[in-house]
Amino acid sequence: GQNIDQPTEMTATEGAIVQINCTYQTSGFNGLFWYQQHAGEAPTFLSYNVLDGLEEKGRFSSFLSRSKGYSYLLLKELQMKDSASYLCAVRGRYNTDKLIFGTGTRLQVFP
Amino acid sequence: DSGVTQTPKHLITATGQRVTLRCSPRSGDLSVYWYQQSLDQGLQFLIQYYNGEERAKGNILERFSAQQFPDLHSELNLSSLELGDSALYFCASSVVQGNTEAFFGQGTRLTVV
Numbered sequence: 517g518q519n520i521d522q523p524t525e526m527t528a529t530e531g532a533i534v535q536i537n538c539t540y541q542t543s544g545f546n547g548l549f550w551y552q553q554h555a556g557e558a559p560t561f562l563s564y565n566v567l568d569g570l571e572e573k574g575r576f577s578s579f580l581s582r583s584k585g586y587s588y589l590l591l592k593e594l595q596m597k598d599s600a601s602y603l604c605a606v607r608g609r610y611n612t613d614k615l616i617f618g619t620g621t622r623l624q625v626f627p
Numbered sequence: 628d629s630g631v632t633q634t635p636k637h638l639i640t641a642t643g644q645r646v647t648l649r650c651s652p653r654s655g656d657l658s659v660y661w662y663q664q665s666l667d668q669g670l671q672f673l674i675q676y677y678n679g680e681e682r683a684k685g686n687i688l689e690r691f692s693a694q695q696f697p698d699l700h701s702e703l704n705l706s707s708l709e710l711g712d713s714a715l716y717f718c719a720s721s722v723v724q725g726n727t728e729a730f731f732g733q734g735t736r737l738t739v740v
Contacts, residue, residue, distance in 0.1 A: 549728055558717060558731040614660055614683045615729055619669035
């Protein structure tokens with residue numbers, strides 16, 4: 517089976533840095549994904565990790581530790597438009613496998 | 628624009644009815660996934676098709692069924708609808724090599740009254 521845990525809600529201030537954690541337990545692993553979803557809209561892809569370490573993409577970075585079943589998404593220089601839900605998803609053993617999503621972390625950015 | 632097209636965008640129907648949601652994947656994508664998202668809930672995986680064949684099944688009710696056609700578009704059929712089926716239904720597609728994230732359509736918002 518698969519189990520993915522994220523905090524339900526977080527708040528932060530504009531210009532700050534926030535780290536959203538994700539822990540997972542899966543029977544097979546072939547990548548961890550982070551998506552951003554604004555209310556009522558489609559999830560959009562942010563980052564992908566399959567090897568341990570940090571992947572940086574502009575203001576967003578994602579880290580993975582496979583041995584710990586742990587990932588985080590780091591958002592720097594927060595902007596109001598970053599207020600959204602952030603979804604952690606894990607893919608099973610094969611590239612053809614489905615993505616299983618956590619329940620998401622709702623981030624509110626305040627001025 | 629993700630390249631994944633879902634129709635209709637909105638659907639209002641009565642309990643007991645049957646509806647069909649349609650998804651056209653990105654050009655070249657062989658995998659199609661269907662997800663259900665109820666209000667303030669996470670994305671629940673329903674079913675996946677890969678190149679016309681069912682690949683994986685999640686918590687999909689027996690009242691729900693899906694198929695993928697030779698041109699790779701997919702349909703999700705929901706029957707004997709209940710109030711609790713009201714949700715956003717997302718379709719996603721992906722290619723199957725390397726860094727293969729899934730791209731999501733804009734979703735169909737189903738309201739059962």
